[in-house]
Amino acid sequence: MHHEPRDRFDLGLQADLAMMQQPLLTRRRLLRLSLVGITTFLAGCTPMANPVATPTTAPNPTVAPTTAPAAAAVTAVPTTAPAATIAPTAAPTSVVVAECVDAIPRETAGPFPGNGAQGAALNVLARSGVVRSDIRTSLGSGNTAVGVPLQLELTLVRAGGDCAPLPGYVIYVWHCDAPGRYSMYSPGVEGEDYLRGVQAADTSGKVVFQTIVPGCYAGRWPHIHFEVYPSLEQATGARNVVHTSQLALPEEICRQVYADAQYGNSLRNLGQLSLERDGIFRDGWQTQMATVTGSVNDGFVARLTVGVPGV
Known part of the structure; x- marks a missing residue:
């Protein structure tokens, strides 16, 4: 069975004490940050910008990166080959196709909701x-x-x-x-x-x-x-x-x-x-x-x- 990763808020006693001093909504916003973001916030520091690696061979800014490979593909292989080669890289990896379903019925929360409706x-x-x-x-x-x-x-x-x-x-x-x-x-x-x-x-x-x-x-x-x-x-x-x-x-x-x-x-x-x-x-x-x-x-x-x- 799949196991979820360790909770992000397990940062030690000092971090827990600092977290408890924050208002409820602030704590919930912190839970949506990365581990580095949470630690930095609780320490009262300003996050440093992530360093950007400089390529060892910088591309010529005046030449579009996709132009040269496309031209080489046309002269070296049949016209159908570039499509097969390029398609996987062009497809967005973050897109998830959701199952299409009807609306789930609205039901009662019952007598034991624990959501503040009863005080x-x-x-x-x-x-x-x-x-x-x-x-x-x-x-x-x-x-x-x-x-x-x-x-x-x-x-x-x-x-x-x-x-x-x-x-x-x-x-x-x-x-x-x-x-x-x-x-x-x-x-x-x-x-x-x-x-x-x-x-x-x-x-x-x-x-x-x-x-x-x-x-x-x-x-x-x-x-x-x-x-x-x-x-x-x-x-x-x-x-x-x-x-x-x-x-x-x-x-x-x-x-x-x-x-x-x-x-x-x-x-x-x-x-x-x-x-x-x-x-x-x-x-x-x-x-x-x-x-x-x-x-x-x-x-x-x-x-x-x-x-x-x-x-």
Whole structure:
């Protein structure tokens, strides 16, 4: 399974103390800088310009670089050869063709959103460290949610039309733990905030979270909640949400996972449910069903392309 690189904010105690003295929005902007940029900012220095290497053989500025190779190609090889040679270098390497999908349905955030809609005390988005890829550990207590590992890969695209990626847009995800409890709300885990986290999409519109397969509690198909925000600076509360939806997990995968005793009554609860009767997914779950690969021993990877309307 793919492992994400070490978090960029692991710069030592002094850097952590300096970071904590910064306002929330400043810390979020710092997380978008490179390692050098973060270190320089915290040290109070002005970044030095990157040195530009001087070529040992400088091209003649009066001659266009592409002119000579093209002329040589025409006289030396058939006319079809230059196209085959030039095409790979001309194609932009940064362009990613996104999967074109319909808009994912708007769904309720449910009773346990933790996004400030129910008051400042229940707003994980305002907590330091919530912008993270591994959401298995609570920010405050350090306690970790146990369960079968799940790598969650979501790709944000503009729904309909060109289905262009949405780099810089933000996803906040949250879900229940193996026994079916929601951190910050359920008895016994009110003081935890694990299985909640925020990330900004990369240039291809993608975010990756390390989490666990959620349990199945009575009355609901196994699912993961998520909200889309326009930027990290605006991902501070429910008032800035662009779109809210839920992701469904395949029954076969869930049955494999729920055979593990740490998932409590999940297997029995699942046996009493169906997608067609679920209060959220019964009106159409095709655009919300994740593609899942992997195994209980090695962990699973869940992927979904999320079509965001109105952006």
